[in-house]
Amino acid sequence: MARLSKSRYLAGLQCHKRLYLDIHAPELARPPDASTQAILDMGSTVGQTARGYFPGGKLVEADYRHKQDALDQTAALMADPTVPAIFEAALLFERTLVRVDVFQREEPADGNGACWRLIEVKSSGRLKGYHLDDLAIQAYVAIGVGLSLSGVCLMHLNSEYLYPGGEIDLTQLFTLCDVTELVMDRLKDLPARLAAMRAMIESPASPAIQPGAHCHTPYECPYWDHCTQAKPARWVYHLPGRKTTAQVLIDQGVETIDEIPESVSLTIIQRRVKDNREWIGPALADALARVRYPVHHLDFETFMPAIPRYPMTRPYQLIPVQWSDHIETEAGRLLHQDYLSEAPEDPREEFTRRLLDSLGDRGTICVYSQYERSVLEQLAELFPPHRSALQAVIKRLWDLLAIVQEHYYHPAFGGSYSIKSVLPAVVPGLSYDDLEIGDGAVAAREYVRMVFEVTDWVERQRIADALRAYCARDTLGMVELRRALGEKSRGV
Ligand code: SF4
Incomplete structure (x- = not known):
């Protein structure tokens, strides 16, 4: 009989077929893409940081491939009254194995043996409903093996925490939320759910569940490609x-x-x-003609560290680190300017100064979506000396995405107006396929690697070149897209 785990139980709650495939055909799962991997990495970093909240805590070192070692190490640490907290504790009950982020030892007032506070660490900024299921299966196993639980808590990032600089105050960075009652309530249905999952797993074939909205929440299911292939x-x-x-x-x-x-x-x-079918709106030419030269084509890249890296920032605060500006003159000449912060210091002031220099005070600023506007508004709030210049820049923004949505459609869009879909459809030969970095999530992850992790300067240079090429493709893409749409509007 297959062993269950916390992640398998959660997979089964989302979809029985997903659990079935996890056990019988895991090779059909699509490996995590760059953005999923970035989220997983972020979760690990937050989990490791949270351990500092419990001084003297001990880690169960054995990983998921060495289950018995993990169980033995956990038992030894629990038996040692000098250990105040255990990280990654392993527990097994009714063939269900869980790893608990933090078990905090508490001595009850009656002196009757230790009891434990079970804590799950999440990198999110608030409690979500599915976190309770995550905690419920852990509590079920903990109670099943005979542990006395003094409480069940979710520890998540405090999105209001303003990092003042210096050493991070973990008691401020994290919020500990007692959800004992809510979790205990979920325990009522849990044995029946586990039994149904066990019976389903033993079936000779996977359940006939059709893909649909449930495949994307609370997690993107890795079997989507398999389930939708026909x-x-x-x-x-x-x-x-x-x-x-x-x-x-x-x-x-x-x-x-x-x-x-x-x-x-x-x-x-x-x-x-x-x-x-291709559709060209009758007002496309007029809409395109509203630009004023020189036309700047602007794109930003940003990253959002879960744990603040710069003073006076909060968890997940958006930090702009790179821009690209392709400038088209009225005579059709194209210039390119860009900026990429390569130092570990807060880049926002330099980013802003260099950007204002590049944009000057004339011409339309073409962007693709409202993203750049929101970043500029944040910078205007942050830097009073640059505020009026940034507000003037905001007034010059012109959103090419809105123009496309209102005036043009091509079957190759497939319903998506993302520049990654629109560009190859309207400007054949110009896509992101030839680039090392092909989307914003990868760019953000590579940026963090380049600035904070990689020490080899050759590798750092390689990443910087790839980041510059990616951001420049976005803005060159806008130039070519405007030109191609102009030709279409003239019937060329
Ligand atoms: S893709 Fe959807 S239907 Fe298929 S296993 Fe995943 S959740 Fe279930």
């Missing part, structure tokens, strides 16, 4: 917008976007996806 290219689930619309259609037996009945009310974008 679906048609224009599967109705790919209709953009709220997935509830697609789910209703699926429930009505509609399989492809082309089969959606005309009577169904669709948004404008959904209608264009259903029509599936």
Whole structure:
């Protein structure tokens, strides 16, 4: 009989088929992509930092491949009354193994043996419903092996914490939230859920569960590619917008976007996806002609450290670290300027000064989405001496994404207006496929590696070059996109 674990139990709560595949065909799972890996890495960093909250705590060193060693080490540490806290404690009950982030020893007032506070560390900024299931399976096993629990807590980042500089105050960085009652409430259904999962696992075939909205929450399921491989290219689930619309259609037996009945009310974008042909709005030329030269094409890259790295920042505060500006003159000449912070110090002041120099005080500033606006607004708030200049820059912003959404559609968008979808469709030959860094999540992760982790200067230079190439592609892409849309609007 297969052994369960905390992660398998949570997989089973999301979808029985996911649990079945985890046990019988894990090779079908897609490996974590760069953004998922970045989230996992962030979670590990936060978990390790949280251990400093419990001075004198001891780590169970044995990893998941050495389960019996982990169980033995945990038992030894529990038996040692001088150990105030155990990190990564391993417990096994009814063939369910859990690792507990923190077990804090507490001596009860009656002196009747130790009791334990069970603590799960999360890198999020607040308690979420599925955290309670995570804690419930741990509490179930802990109680099952006979431990006395004094409380069950979630320890998460305090998103209000303003890091003043120097050593981080862990008691301020983290919030310890007692959820004992909520978790105990979830224990009532837990044995029945475990029994159902065990029975399902022993079945000869995986459950016939169709993919749908449940595949993305609370976690992205790694079996999505496997479960959807037989679906048609224009599967109705790919209709953009709220997935509830697609789910209703699926429930009505509609399989492809082309089969959606005309009577169904669709948004404008959904209608264009259903029509599936190139569409050029009659006002596209006018919209494009509103720019003033020189036209700047601007893109930012940022990162959001869970644990603040710079004074006067909070957990997950967005830190802009890089920009690229392609400048097109009225005569059609193209200039390029960029900035990439390569030092570990707070880059925001230099980022701002150099940006203002590059943008000057003339011309439209073309961006793709409202992201740059929100970053500029934060910088204006942060740096009063630059505030009026930044506000003037904000007034010059011109969002090319809004122009595309309002005036153009191409079937190759597949319903997505991300520049990663739009660019190759409108400007064939210009994509991100040839770049080492191909999306913002990878760029953020590589930036952190370059500045804080890699010591070899050759490797640092390689990452810096790749980051510059990626950000420059975004802004060159906007230049080419504007030009290509202009040709389309003129019927060229
Ligand atoms: S992709 Fe969806 S249906 Fe398939 S295993 Fe994952 S959650 Fe279940």
